[in-house]
Amino acid sequence: MKVGVVGTGLVGATAAYALTLRGSCGDLVLVDKDEKRAQAEAQDIAHAAPVSHGTRVTSGGYAALEGCRVVVVAAGANQQPGESRLDLLDKNAAIFRDLVPQVAENAPDAVFIIATNPVDVLTDLATRLAPGHAVLGSGTVLDSARFRHLIAAHAGVDATHVHGYVLGEHGDSEVLAWSTATVAGLPVESFLRARGREWTDEVRADIDAGTRDAAAAIIEGKRATYYGIGAALARIAEAVLNDRRSVLTVSAPTPEYGVSLSLPRIVGARGVEDTLMPSLTPEEERALGASAEVLRKTGERLG
Numbered sequence: 001m002k003v004g005v006v007g008t009g010l011v012g013a014t015a016a017y018a019l020t021l022r023g024s025c026g027d028l029v030l031v032d033k034d035e036k037r038a039q040a041e042a043q044d045i046a047h048a049a050p051v052s053h054g055t056r057v058t059s060g061g062y063a064a065l066e067g068c069r070v071v072v073v074a075a076g077a078n079q080q081p082g083e084s085r086l087d088l089l090d091k092n093a094a095i096f097r098d099l100v101p102q103v104a105e106n107a108p109d110a111v112f113i114i115a116t117n118p119v120d121v122l123t124d125l126a127t128r129l130a131p132g133h134a135v136l137g138s139g140t141v142l143d144s145a146r147f148r149h150l151i152a153a154h155a156g157v158d159a160t161h162v163h164g165y166v167l168g169e170h171g172d173s174e175v176l177a178w179s180t181a182t183v184a185g186l187p188v189e190s191f192l193r194a195r196g197r198e199w200t201d202e203v204r205a206d207i208d209a210g211t212r213d214a215a216a217a218i219i220e221g222k223r224a225t226y227y228g229i230g231a232a233l234a235r236i237a238e239a240v241l242n243d244r245r246s247v248l249t250v251s252a253p254t255p256e257y258g259v260s261l262s263l264p265r266i267v268g269a270r271g272v273e274d275t276l277m278p279s280l281t282p283e284e285e286r287a288l289g290a291s292a293e294v295l296r297k298t299g300e301r302l303g
């Protein structure tokens, strides 16, 4: 199966590298307005193919996207230190108005996976610019991974045995749904008490801040984040390519809230196959409503 990556900066190139190392697809094509960059990244990543899964990695213009089942969009400006994701809206919306119709025309059967920030508002915009296409945003798949990683580190277990969802905006108003979090099938609190580990408001607040502020901390240290999101994009693409029916907190238009935001969703060949509304505490529900309101107000700026 063929996958396209449009925008081969740090995020797009890392997603392409993750797709290649995981053997997620047979063909991978890289597209960027900076053609030399796309070509150089394709060459570099192609050299990993013979020692991994033999993926054919090439670059080209929009026409090279023909036949793609999935197109990952990671084109656009990234956050600078001190900038929020929402600050990127005007620049990246202008790029999307030019780019999305061209991708839709050249890859008529593709599911779009949007990574560019602010990802929720741009998922809404891409849905309108590519009618008839399935569009989903990487949403809080990365934030849920950060949440799981921090709980696992505190619990002292392998992170694959920790589950828990971050909901709402991929951004400052996101909601860490503690009521959905489990370790080895047990509520976090029960697991930690049984193992004699500390469980206090401070522990919770540290995990909350570590999840919510992860991007800012990484950007402060190395100017951009890309490994976590690269792996998350490959994982979402695999769910579509293999009709996996994976439960992932991707962003998609959500009529109850009038915006695109993240909830646990079943992801398969047609993109979002279904949405699962977790049982939240009243406090979590209020926070999710407030997060949707932030996105609604930001979306209004687009008209």
Ligand code: NAD
Residues within 6 Å of the ligand: 006, 007, 008, 009, 010, 011, 012, 031, 032, 033, 034, 037, 074, 075, 076, 077, 078, 079, 088, 092, 095, 098, 099, 114, 115, 116, 117, 118, 119, 138, 139, 142, 170, 224, 225, 226, 229
């Ligand atoms: P980058 O500056 O390294 O790369 C951006 C690339 O987009 C560049 O190669 C540029 O040439 C290309 N580009 C710009 N306009 C284009 C166009 N019209 N057509 C084709 N290509 C175009 O930035 P990055 O660090 O890779 O970040 C990319 C986006 O991903 C940013 O918006 C960033 O905020 C976002 N991001 C999202 C997540 C997430 O969880 N969704 C995580 C990290 C970064």
